[in-house]
Amino acid sequence: ERTLSIIKPDAVKSGYVKSINSMIKNSGLKIIKKKNLTLTKEQAAQFYSIHSDKPFFNELCIFMTSGPIIVQILEGENAVDLYRKIMGATNPSDAEENTIRKEFATSIQENAVHGSDSKENAIKEINFFFKE
Numbered sequence: 001e002r003t004l005s006i007i008k009p010d011a012v013k014s015g016y017v018k019s020i021n022s023m024i025k026n027s028g029l030k031i032i033k034k035k036n037l038t039l040t041k042e043q044a045a046q047f048y049s050i051h052s053d054k055p056f057f058n059e060l061c062i063f064m065t066s067g068p069i070i071v072q073i074l075e076g077e078n079a080v081d082l083y084r085k086i087m088g089a090t091n092p093s094d095a096e097e098n099t100i101r102k103e104f105a106t107s108i109q110e111n112a113v114h115g116s117d118s119k120e121n122a123i124k125e126i127n128f129f130f131k132e
């Protein structure tokens with residue numbers, strides 16, 4: 001099974017990429033593809049289009065385009081749910097100990113990482129960044 005991981009601009013800027021990837025590898029997931037890029041406003045709006053009605057949508061797009069991100073495909077047994085588990089809750093103040101967001105997120109918006117929330121969305125999100 002595969003899932004899409006994004007290390008968001010806050011975590012890249014703070015130099016947390018290596019530490020986050022160590023937590024990913026320690027969980028048993030393999031990083032099978034990696035891309036460094038900066039999202040355009042259009043890409044951010046399209047990627048997060050499911051949230052376009054939310055009050056935080058505009059700010060979320062501004063944040064996600066504020067600097068480089070690392071987009072990775074993770075592979076392993078139960079990859080979607082396993083990665084959601086090691087990421088921790090969306091709001092870092094609700095995240096459990098030893099999760100990526102507990103360790104590295106600063107707010108509900110600047111929360112260090114993205115992970116697909118279902119197998120179906122994982123396929124869509126992987127295709128969004130790795131069409132080839």
Ligand code: IDP
Binds near residue numbers: 051114
């Ligand atoms: P998830 O990333 O844990 O799946 P979603 O609800 O899908 O959380 O929200 C997508 C992203 O939007 C979050 O990771 C976070 O960056 C941002 N976000 C979610 N809820 C809020 C909020 O209430 N205020 C500001 N930003 C939010």
Ligand code: MG
Binds near residue numbers: 117
């Ligand atoms: Mg989500």
